[in-house]
Amino acid sequence: MAYWRARLQQGADLPLYVALPDKASVGGLSARQMKSVGNMVRAQLLSWQALLELRVRRLVMDSSLSDDDRLVLLRLNKWHAWWKPAFQLPWKVSEDGVLVPCGMKVKSKVMLDVQPRLLKLARRLVKQAMKTDKFPDMVHVDTLVLDSIIAKPERPETADSPRISWWVKTSTLTKGKPVEIGLLANTYFERAYEDTVARGGGMCGVVQLHRDKGTQNFTMNLVLDIPDAAPRTEGRTVGLDFGMADALLASSDGQLFGAKALRQLRALDEKLADHDRWLAQRGLKRKGDREHERLNRRIRDTVKNEVGRIINRLALTHGPEQVRTLVVERLDFRGGGMSRRMNRLITRTGRAVLKRKLESIQESAGIQVEQVPAQYTSQECSGCGYTSKRNRPSRARYACRFCGKTMHADINAARVIQSRRSWQQPDNMGPKARTNTRQLLDQRFQHRWNRPMEGAVPDVTGAPGAHRTATANGETDGTSKYHALVQN
Structure with a gap:
């Protein structure tokens, strides 16, 4: 995490896949397990960036800056360009001849450099925001999200163990020797699962592993992929x-x-x-x-x-x-x-x-x-x-x-x-x-x-x-x- 903190504060973008420098590994983990760890780290960083975005937005809106400065800072904030040494934003010319914000897909866009003073102000704002929303520390994380790369839930093939409703096939440090962890039946979850399937959803591709704070007790939870309900039109x-x-x-x-x-x-x-x-x-x-x-x-x-x-x-x-x-x-x-x-x-x-x-x-x-x-x-x-x-x-x-x-x-x-x-x-x-x-x-x-x-x-x-x-x-x-x- 310290490596990626330094990289982000140097102006780097968060990549689609987070890895250690020089493709290093930790504790003898396989490449597949390291990829899963990288996915968890990236999720933590994305969540932290989302919190920073909300915090910086509030600081900008509460400020006495001019409307033009606010607009540029809010756009920088949306792009998470707080530490960029230089940055360009897309604009387009309206029918009245005024520059207005636009997206990157607009063909007639004009890319203009952000003023250095606003880039410096963006760094000051995010520094203030980080006093509240501190950089994530995985050492204190008690819940891990295991993706389907290393943990996959399956239904029991037979009814030999009626108390077990799901098996989670989990990879280990020994290659080719996964273990299967049985999950006790839960009536509430089964009803929710049936309702989710009826609505076109199903099981999400991740499993949550939670450690009770201060203990060595672990709980494994399945996650449902529930489709969004259609907006109500009456009521x-x-x-x-x-x-x-x-x-x-x-x-x-x-x-x-x-x-x-x-x-x-x-x-x-x-x-x-x-x-x-x-x-x-x-x-x-x-x-x-x-x-x-x-x-x-x-x-x-x-x-x-x-x-x-x-x-x-x-x-x-x-x-x-x-x-x-x-x-x-x-x-x-x-x-x-x-x-x-x-x-x-x-x-x-x-x-x-x-x-x-x-x-x-x-x-x-x-x-x-x-x-x-x-x-x-x-x-x-x-x-x-x-x-x-x-x-x-x-x-x-x-x-x-x-x-x-x-x-x-x-x-x-x-x-x-x-x-x-x-x-x-x-x-x-x-x-x-x-x-x-x-x-x-x-x-x-x-x-x-x-x-x-x-x-x-x-x-x-x-x-x-x-x-x-x-x-x-x-x-x-x-x-x-x-x-x-x-x-x-």
């Missing part, structure tokens, strides 16, 4: 809010999911915080502490299981209640809006858990997933669009000060999320996210009710602060402004 559109007021998730149709799991998460979070304080008082590090790792693992497992259960429940609904589209927030936790404890809890549970589940549900069930801006979803009214932090007098209660609508705060947020699928703001991440969302909310409110929301009361979205009070605007005289407008 409801449901908004989901990761609100965590009284439940883990809330839906726009008024359901609260995971209330018991949320109570368990809060209790685990308190235990973890107490234990971390205990470690800090004694000058001990959290890394490597068994109790700290155990509690973190329980939090991750609880969220993973509960989110999976909730999304599966929505996906398995058929008939009139079938779900076609799920609308979720594009979360950016740096913007604030939550308590420090809640931020810590959500971060520890892993925001990627929900993202991964939503991606898998698109493939397995054909449900479409759309993301919308997350800013002010807890303050905006799902009925009239009025946005104020005073609309939420408590963590779980929502009461609009304009139209008088009251409901559970998380359900209101889920309905706001559902309504936002009809609009997208141009820059909904980074330092301008709240400003852009606020301006768009003000424009929509003014267009709908023919009166400005900005500055109406001091705490309204975008209010400068020195404006009329809520009482002066008739918010507490027994008649809501919404009803007054409708009557007029």
Whole structure:
């Protein structure tokens, strides 16, 4: 891995086949086994590059660079050309005589050199990204993916061993003497395998070998090649809010999911915080502490299981209640809006858990997933669009000060999320996210009710602060402004 790290940082491309220099081998492995090892190393490097691409993209989008510089840096990032000493990008001339990006297959393309200052900036950005997404270290890998070159699953030819449902023929260091490893029957896997075959899929060409952390116990798992389900054309559109007021998730149709799991998460979070304080008082590090790792693992497992259960429940609904589209927030936790404890809890549970589940549900069930801006979803009214932090007098209660609508705060947020699928703001991440969302909310409110929301009361979205009070605007005289407008 050190060899390929040096090669990549010298500007080399990742080849289709990763090998050691001068075709060297390790530990007496055959050429076929070395090829399998090379495939595993390449998969690790590709995964690492994908993480870096996402990290660098976020850094670019959050920056104050010009639009032209952003465009070039984003294209360099897509090509993974972070360490290139020189690089050319394809462009084409539009009908207006302006250079616009294009692909390599465009015949009329023009190849232009990237400015050295942008290449240098790309190296600085990826260096910053690597502080979080570090270069992979195969020494700490506990799961190996064995391809069909060295491990091939087969069905038993006879029923002599009813407990064995599959045999995995695995090559060894002794040439011509493979071993067969029997896998115990698993009812759930057999049902999944039959369903996969019925949908036109089958067994994937790899086998996973996993070592339990800190032990010499190994587990071998088969992998299915499941065809993607066709996108659903009928069904409801449901908004989901990761609100965590009284439940883990809330839906726009008024359901609260995971209330018991949320109570368990809060209790685990308190235990973890107490234990971390205990470690800090004694000058001990959290890394490597068994109790700290155990509690973190329980939090991750609880969220993973509960989110999976909730999304599966929505996906398995058929008939009139079938779900076609799920609308979720594009979360950016740096913007604030939550308590420090809640931020810590959500971060520890892993925001990627929900993202991964939503991606898998698109493939397995054909449900479409759309993301919308997350800013002010807890303050905006799902009925009239009025946005104020005073609309939420408590963590779980929502009461609009304009139209008088009251409901559970998380359900209101889920309905706001559902309504936002009809609009997208141009820059909904980074330092301008709240400003852009606020301006768009003000424009929509003014267009709908023919009166400005900005500055109406001091705490309204975008209010400068020195404006009329809520009482002066008739918010507490027994008649809501919404009803007054409708009557007029």
